[in-house]
Amino acid sequence: MSAKSARRPRTPSKARATADFFDLRLYVAGQTTRSLAALANLQKICDEHLEGRYRIEVIDLLEHPQLARGDQILALPTLVRKLPEPIRKLVGDLHDTERALIGLDLRPRAPGKS
Amino acid sequence: MSPRPAPRPVLVHSVPKSPTGIQGLDEITGGGLPRGRPTLICGGPGCGKTILSMMFLMNGARQFDEPGVFLSFEETVEALTLNFASLGFDPRPLLTRKKLSLDYVRVVPDEILETGAYDLDGLFIRLGHAIDSIGAKRVVLDTIEALFSGLSQTGLLRAELRRLFNWLSAKGVTAIVTGERGEDGLTRHGLEEYITDCVILLDHRVKEQNATRRLRVVKYRGSTHGTNESPFFIDESGISVLPITSLGLQHRIFTGRLSTGVPDLDTMLGGKGYFRGSSILVSGGAGTGKTSLAGYFADAACRRGESALYFAFEESAAQIVRNLRSIGLDLEPWLRKGLLQVHAARPTTSGLEGHLSAMHRLIEETRPRVVVVDPISNLISVGTSVEVKAMLARLIDFQKVRQVTSLFTSLTIETPEGTDIGISSFMDTWLVLGNIEANGERTRTLNVLKSRGMPHSNQVREFVLTGHGLKLLDVVRHQGRVLVGSERAFHVGDGSVAARSTGRRSPRR
Numbered sequence: 001m002s003a004k005s006a007r008r009p010r011t012p013s014k015a016r017a018t019a020d021f022f023d024l025r026l027y028v029a030g031q032t033t034r035s036l037a038a039l040a041n042l043q044k045i046c047d048e049h050l051e052g053r054y055r056i057e058v059i060d061l062l063e064h065p066q067l068a069r070g071d072q073i074l075a076l077p078t079l080v081r082k083l084p085e086p087i088r089k090l091v092g093d094l095h096d097t098e099r100a101l102i103g104l105d106l107r108p109r110a111p112g113k114s
Numbered sequence: 115m116s117p118r119p120a121p122r123p124v125l126v127h128s129v130p131k132s133p134t135g136i137q138g139l140d141e142i143t144g145g146g147l148p149r150g151r152p153t154l155i156c157g158g159p160g161c162g163k164t165i166l167s168m169m170f171l172m173n174g175a176r177q178f179d180e181p182g183v184f185l186s187f188e189e190t191v192e193a194l195t196l197n198f199a200s201l202g203f204d205p206r207p208l209l210t211r212k213k214l215s216l217d218y219v220r221v222v223p224d225e226i227l228e229t230g231a232y233d234l235d236g237l238f239i240r241l242g243h244a245i246d247s248i249g250a251k252r253v254v255l256d257t258i259e260a261l262f263s264g265l266s267q268t269g270l271l272r273a274e275l276r277r278l279f280n281w282l283s284a285k286g287v288t289a290i291v292t293g294e295r296g297e298d299g300l301t302r303h304g305l306e307e308y309i310t311d312c313v314i315l316l317d318h319r320v321k322e323q324n325a326t327r328r329l330r331v332v333k334y335r336g337s338t339h340g341t342n343e344s345p346f347f348i349d350e351s352g353i354s355v356l357p358i359t360s361l362g363l364q365h366r367i368f369t370g371r372l373s374t375g376v377p378d379l380d381t382m383l384g385g386k387g388y389f390r391g392s393s394i395l396v397s398g399g400a401g402t403g404k405t406s407l408a409g410y411f412a413d414a415a416c417r418r419g420e421s422a423l424y425f426a427f428e429e430s431a432a433q434i435v436r437n438l439r440s441i442g443l444d445l446e447p448w449l450r451k452g453l454l455q456v457h458a459a460r461p462t463t464s465g466l467e468g469h470l471s472a473m474h475r476l477i478e479e480t481r482p483r484v485v486v487v488d489p490i491s492n493l494i495s496v497g498t499s500v501e502v503k504a505m506l507a508r509l510i511d512f513q514k515v516r517q518v519t520s521l522f523t524s525l526t527i528e529t530p531e532g533t534d535i536g537i538s539s540f541m542d543t544w545l546v547l548g549n550i551e552a553n554g555e556r557t558r559t560l561n562v563l564k565s566r567g568m569p570h571s572n573q574v575r576e577f578v579l580t581g582h583g584l585k586l587l588d589v590v591r592h593q594g595r596v597l598v599g600s601e602r603a604f605h606v607g608d609g610s611v612a613a614r615s616t617g618r619r620s621p622r623r
Binding site: 027029034037038041061062065066068069072073074075076077078079087088089090091092093094095096099100102103 | 217219220221225226227228229230231232233234235236237239240242243261264265
């Protein structure tokens with residue numbers, strides 16, 4: 001990760017180019033109501049705000065428990081924004097759209113929060 | 115590894131237990147932690163929670179064939195590996211043999227944003243995977259309260275923790291959950307509400323610049339347990355708990371005898387001296403000859419070709435050698451030969467646990483046949499009498515198992531019998547030195563207050579330090595008074611009073 005960010009030139013235009021693409025990973029445990037709700041909420045946000053510049057990967061930890069380690073997953077569902085950097089983690093079923101948009105940096109953060 | 119005391123018989127109605135393999139802790143808990151249940155270990159920062167938990171896992175994997183999972187919320191796997199190594203234990207072979215699993219759960223508050231309903235299934239799956247992949251029987255969660263820093267919905271978190279502990283019980287693993295000491299309760303987030311089977315409190319307090327560690331079993335459902343605070347210490351071989359009441363009495367008994375270094379004293383002790391492997395207390399006021407007796411005892415061992423270890427808590431080695439030379443004893447040759455080692459330290463240089471672990475280590479390294487601690491009363495300055503007592507109990511136990519004969523001197527300020535450390539019950543032989551003042555002079559006396567398992571003299575003798583050694587003279591009675599010093603010499607000399615027996619006489623200094 002650090003190697004990647006070191007390679008990237010710190011010019012505004014280039015930074016914006018990479019910042020455009022959203023690589024998203026949604027961790028769930030089985031096809032529960034909550035998992036499905038999280039996926040539906042995520043899909044909706046992406047359709048409305050990220051059309052054509054996102055990728056969603058759904059990981060079911062019941063099938064791949066060893067993957068919980070890599071992204072330090074504790075709570076489920078968890079959405080991990082792999083790109084653009086920095087990595088962000090959104091915990092919960094994304095029912096609170098406002099907070100989800102803030103978490104994904106698609107809305108400016110409330111004053112007081114950097 | 116030091117030999118462990120034989121396990122105590124387990125009560126029939128007691129809950130099944132998982133031994134920790136930690137010396138002392140299994141004695142206090144009557145066999146270990148509740149098997150298949152979570153135990154809460156709490157205490158302030160640096161109290162030893164993590165080390166105790168690690169010992170539980172490594173002993174489990176090595177001694178009891180119970181693989182273990184260590185899930186840390188505070189330290190990376192690399193840091194954990196180093197910590198294990200600091201206990202003289204390389205976890206890597208056990209990791210490759212799948213007897214141990216280390217994992218670091220990183221909780222970074224700034225990275226997490228809550229956006230709706232969730233549960234902790236991720237943690238469950240992760241832990242479950244670790245347990246299943248090595249068939250773990252033991253689990254450590256250190257310190258799970260870190261979750262509270264990353265997730266704000268405390269109500270939900272509490273419900274999930276309750277579910278986690280139930281789930282661990284259902285899986286049948288014996289778990290240690292650590293918690294930081296809180297202001298109001300035992301832990302900051304009240305984990306003691308959920309873990310009710312066994313709660314152990316660790317404490318690290320500093321009193322007059324000296325640190326002491328203590329351990330207490332707060333509760334243990336379905337089992338009797340020691341409720342006292344027990345001192346414990348941490349050194350490079352891990353944790354040792356010193357149960358105050360559990361002086362192991364299972365060591366073998368020795369009937370061999372060894373000289374006290376003073377022929378007259380050997381005579382008082384059934385003609386043969388101390389029992390090998392016994393513990394001897396020499397108590398008395400200032401200047402009554404305690405160090406002299408200790409010196410002759412060490413000298414006698416060296417003369418037999420046995421090694422002696424002398425812990426000096428009052429004087430330097432050079433000082434002791436110089437002073438003993440004035441009573442006809444030269445320890446210098448033994449020091450040069452390496453038969454005698456003097457380890458001098460100020461009591462205040464470290465806490466009690468530090469002294470005890472240093473003493474253990476030196477005894478392990480040098481394997482002496484006799485040990486002198488001169489004086490133990492100085493150790494009181496670094497601990498309360500209860501701690502000193504516990505420390506001595508452990509030290510004596512340790513030495514008896516090794517067949518080491520140990521002599522302790524103790525400075526008593528008032529009555530000789532009032533040895534304020536209350537340690538005389540651990541001692542097999544107790545010599546009391548006194549100082550009688552009569553007719554403008556002081557005369558030293560010695561008597562054997564007790565000496566288990568041997569006939570011994572009950573007389574008070576006059577104890578004389580001469581240029582050629584230590585002598586014990588029979589006391590002389592005249593008109594109902596004990597005559598000592600020059601008065602005695604006068605009466606014995608003019609023949610008006612007969613000595614009660616023909617004691618050896620020597621010129622007084």
